[in-house]
Amino acid sequence: MKANWKLLPAALTVAMLALAGCGGGSDTAPTTPTDPTTPAPPEPTALENASDAQANALAAKAQAEMLLKNAVAASKKLGTKAVDGSSKMASDNATLVLMAEAAIMAEHTKAMTAHMAAQAAHTAAPAAQKARIAAMVMAAKDAMDAIKAILDAKDTAGTVDDNLAEAVARVKTGAKTTDTDAMIAQAKAKAVATAIAAAIKAQIPAPTATPPVTLDLTASSTGAPAGAVMKAGLVGMTFAEIAGGNVKLATSIKDFKSGADPATSTAFTLPAAGATTPITDTATDATYMGIPGALSCLAGETCSFDSTGKITGAVNFTPSSQTTLWAQATYGGDYKSVTNAATYGHWLNTAGTAVMLHANSLSTGLDWTRAATSTTVTTAKYTGKAGGYSEKTTGTGAAATRASGMFTADVTLNASFGAAAADARLGGSISNFAGGAHVDTDWHVSLAEQTDATNGFAAGTVDITKNQAGREDAISGGWQAFGYGETGKNPSGFVGIFSADFDNGSSAGSFETSKSAN
Secondary structure, three states: OHHHHHHHHHHHHHHHHHHHHOOOOOOOOOOOOOOOOOOOOOOOOHHHHHHHHHHHHHHHHHHHHHHHHHHHHHHOOOOOOOOOOOHHHHHHHHHHHHHHHHHHHHHHHHHHHHHHHHHHHHHHOOHHHHHHHHHHHHHHHHHHHHHHHHHHOOOOOOOOOOOHHHHHHHHHOOOOOOOOHHHHHHHHHHHHHHHHHHHHHOOOOOOOOOOOOOOOOOOOOOOOOOOOEEEEOOOOEOHHHHHOOOOEEEEEHHHEEEOOOOOOOEEOOOOOOOOEEEEOOOOEEEEEOOEEEEEEEOOOOOEEEEOOOEEEEEEEEEEOOOOOEEEEOOOOOOEEEEOOOEEEEEEEOOOOOOEEEEEEEOOOEOOOOOOOOOOOOEEEEEEEEEEEEEEEEEOOHHHOEEEEEEEEEEEEEEEEEOOOHHHOEEEEEEEEEEOOOOOOOOEEEEEEEEEEOOOOEOOEEEOOOOOOOOOEEOOEEEEEEEEEEOOOOOOOEEEEEEEEEEOOEEEEEEEEEEEOOO
């Protein structure tokens, strides 16, 4: 019995430990209660659903109208002149028109869906909201009907309807009923490329003939139309490059000075407060940042400026010359004319049947003249850029495709100058053609070396004997270049034109080069 009494404290100890393990007297931190579930947002009301449906229908109508506008505009830009010789643009425009109907039908489906949603909202709406929602239903229906009207409009013969049917008819003119959209678009591209090929061919002379293009080598205007690609050499910029276009929209008379001579022009006199000074459609002599020209009010507009200088009405500033080069002596200052530089450019004639090339310099010494008293022969390298139109055929037979458009290329000329005519030589090459499917990057034009003529260098042909390994060399063509620079010195650069025929295409363009340090 004594032994049992001795074991009792140990048993109690075990029991107490067991109780502690079961949580009795535990100091474990209490569990953090979870947040209550966030309630779901309330369902949109009938009024909200109707408002959304109306907005969707109106958006579909606006998109359909934009698709129609773009299709009509594209249908009028399919010809060679309208796309500026780009066969890709002709194809893209035709495709845009032919895909417009399906795109507008998709917008009509969106509007119908929106109209039905608005009707459902009206059915579910409380009486107090039905009148308001009914107006939204009607707006959605009007949008749906407007899109349907675009799709249903007919092409009336002999009138300009500017509707979808007429736009599609323009694109499909000359196509067979079995032609796919892709075939029709390709036919438009081919027509443009073929026209450009013919225009370029007219520039390519016989192997011994002089290039038929007459260079504009005077300080007068070239007659280049608006939109012509006009580029300057390494020195100076044309007005179009400075202002972003051939004309500048005038918004403040304070941007201009009165008078045709930059040296004597003065600020326009502002009228008294509350008064205005009219600007007529007759050209008013003015200068813009040192560039002479004229301000004129567009026909049908009423134009004037007030005491703050603000111009009301559509007024344009047109420079006296589009080809003069300008440079700023100091940043932000007036421009000064640059004479020791050149411009070159290209455009299509009005009918889109001829490539027009421009090369000009206002330099005081346009043509380099060999000095008969010179006793040494000097050499120089000239580098620059060319630009113009090209066309290329890819593939053969029925699978052949033809593309056309504008290109750029690199020009290198090597010259020597001396007292004897035999010592005065000029030749070079044109390579690194770029532009797209209408160029072959391997095209290479070797410009046959020419000796000194009476004044400057004679017109030359393409040298078909200097073929380059791995290149697509020109098989015929011609070129001509004139030096420009200070009187009595060797040319600062050359400006000119070229044309070339290849096995897979042709090109015609103008170029400008300046003396290279290498």
